[in-house]
Amino acid sequence: MLCVNSVSEAAHAIRRGQLVGMPTETVYGLAADALDAQAVLRIFAAKGRPRFDPLIVHCCDLAMVRSVAVLSPRAERLAQLWPGPLTLVLPRLAVVPDAVTAGLDTVAVRIPDHPLALDLIRASGRPLAAPSANRFGRISPTTAAHVLEQLGDAVACVLDGGPCRIGVESTVLRPDPSPLVLRPGGIGREALAAHLGEAIALAGRDERAGALPREAPGMLASHYAPRAPVVLRQPGQPWPDDAACLAFTGHDLPATAQAEILSPSGDLAQSAAGLFAALRRLDARQPSRIVAELVPDHGLGEAINDRLRRAAGLG
Numbered sequence: 001m002l003c004v005n006s007v008s009e010a011a012h013a014i015r016r017g018q019l020v021g022m023p024t025e026t027v028y029g030l031a032a033d034a035l036d037a038q039a040v041l042r043i044f045a046a047k048g049r050p051r052f053d054p055l056i057v058h059c060c061d062l063a064m065v066r067s068v069a070v071l072s073p074r075a076e077r078l079a080q081l082w083p084g085p086l087t088l089v090l091p092r093l094a095v096v097p098d099a100v101t102a103g104l105d106t107v108a109v110r111i112p113d114h115p116l117a118l119d120l121i122r123a124s125g126r127p128l129a130a131p132s133a134n135r136f137g138r139i140s141p142t143t144a145a146h147v148l149e150q151l152g153d154a155v156a157c158v159l160d161g162g163p164c165r166i167g168v169e170s171t172v173l174r175p176d177p178s179p180l181v182l183r184p185g186g187i188g189r190e191a192l193a194a195h196l197g198e199a200i201a202l203a204g205r206d207e208r209a210g211a212l213p214r215e216a217p218g219m220l221a222s223h224y225a226p227r228a229p230v231v232l233r234q235p236g237q238p239w240p241d242d243a244a245c246l247a248f249t250g251h252d253l254p255a256t257a258q259a260e261i262l263s264p265s266g267d268l269a270q271s272a273a274g275l276f277a278a279l280r281r282l283d284a285r286q287p288s289r290i291v292a293e294l295v296p297d298h299g300l301g302e303a304i305n306d307r308l309r310r311a312a313g314l315g
Ligand code: TXA
Pocket: 024, 026, 027, 028, 029, 030, 053, 054, 055, 056, 087, 089, 101, 104, 106, 107, 108, 112, 130, 131, 132, 133, 168, 169, 170, 171, 172, 182, 183, 214, 215, 216, 217, 218, 219
């Protein structure tokens, strides 16, 4: 297995039904031809991912989106935000294999904002199904090296696009009958609401908890877990000196703490971009536990806090 910068080589692998590590603006994806059920099943096998957890289909333009899904007027409006870190859950067309959607009558679609991803989709001539390129339940990859670490044996090649700009996965949104964020991610709810001119609920918080077991089947509490147990620090609690610490600004960290600081200036975009790599570095020290603090719960903070809660085993 090797790292390549040749899109045509990677596209050949896709057309042969193989898996390719694909950079996007959010995290690296494990890509296969979305219209080839056998290739899609290889994704589930490589990740150790349960088959009931459906995949996102990545397209290079709206014409390709329309070849797999139906856009309502609200979806059309949201599609103006593409390319970008927004995934829309839409009624599917019959061409999409059940393996992609886990048998649901909807399909999750996005146009990623990364030149190598767009080139790969275009060169393959196919929409690409791609979950994050990590083993199931582990931390998502934000560099080509992370992909090689966990899935090096499973991929024909990895396209190296450098570190991902956004660093957390896309926001998954079901536009209809009323807009609902199923997974907070790379575009905040405030920005989406401003674009649509209407409020947007967050599943599990604004809706009755547990009312949506099949809506976001992949949202299991164990996601994004390092090997060390993660514990959330309560506000005001002192930082421990016998654990690895994941701090937001680090302003109240003792000098002796073994710590990673997400953003000394309190910037949420910088925090998101470095979040998964920081968790990996802390985990590599093999601490007895990782103590992490939540960040302000707006904009990208909603996605960061969601990932931290899941890493801590809280839904
Ligand atoms: O940023 C991203 O979204 C990355 C990059 C590679 O594009 N991909 C990613 O894929 O995070 P994955 O498979 O790790 O997460 C997909 C999420 C899961 O929570 C899944 O349950 C949800 O999207 N999903 C997919 N299809 C769905 C559907 N038809 N209805 C509801 N949720 C769906």
